[in-house]
Amino acid sequence: MRMLFTEAVVLCAAFFMLCFLGTGTDAKNLQNYSSYPDAAQSRIRAIPEYEHQFKEQNPFLTFTANFLLFLAILFVFGIFIRQSNFVQNFLSLLILGQTLNAFDLIVIDLLWWRHTPRIRFSKLPQPALYQDPRKHIYAFIRAFIMYCAIALIDGYLLTLF
Template structure:
């Protein structure tokens, strides 16, 4: 139940982070390459494209983010969730994180993202440009070890504190 609520809150954040060209620029790296190229060469939007971050920087920031989120959740609900030792905490956070990754891929990326008009840039409204799932699938694969590492760290924090 807690995971389902969290997953839909996560989707809500994704929803609120889209809807205008400026908002959509923030997540430009998750767009198909052709869309990225067109946005970067657009006379107006091209100048507003955020500076690219390295994959390592993105992974480290996500590791920190999910370690903090899992730790806060675990500390707040430690007794309710039965996180009374490292292994129980690790398995809970691992299932929680990998479930989030799968939810993000299937629901957010493959069902909603590819169909909604909110993620389309105003100068490129045709749905066909946004259908390639390659970036989303790559992100899912990168998320597997990321969530495992966040689960290990959060389990340690929850167990020690």
């Protein structure tokens, strides 16, 4: 249990650092265009200087890429907490994935992202444009399902080894 807690802390800290380092300038923020509320996105599209600096992401491809990425990450982390029993492996990975998911929603998206000036665009400084949490809540729901599937797959694979 101690190792599971340690892994959760490491994953959450690494995820926060990636989010922090991926923000702070208009160029970096435009790479995360799909995370912004619809009101902010429509304003971003209307600014000529931002034109051709962001991409509309295909939600299916984004989900698939995240699924494969976290399938690999949680498998590697699962090696260090592996048990001989599928149920234990499944539950450990489920706890690890959902802890990361809850951390992403609560700490990163609702507490930090919506309030930090780092994610604001220089041409759109109004904080109200960044406050709508709907996209973050929908992402949490998608990730909830994703981490359940990953825990099933990786839990089974870890049991085989």
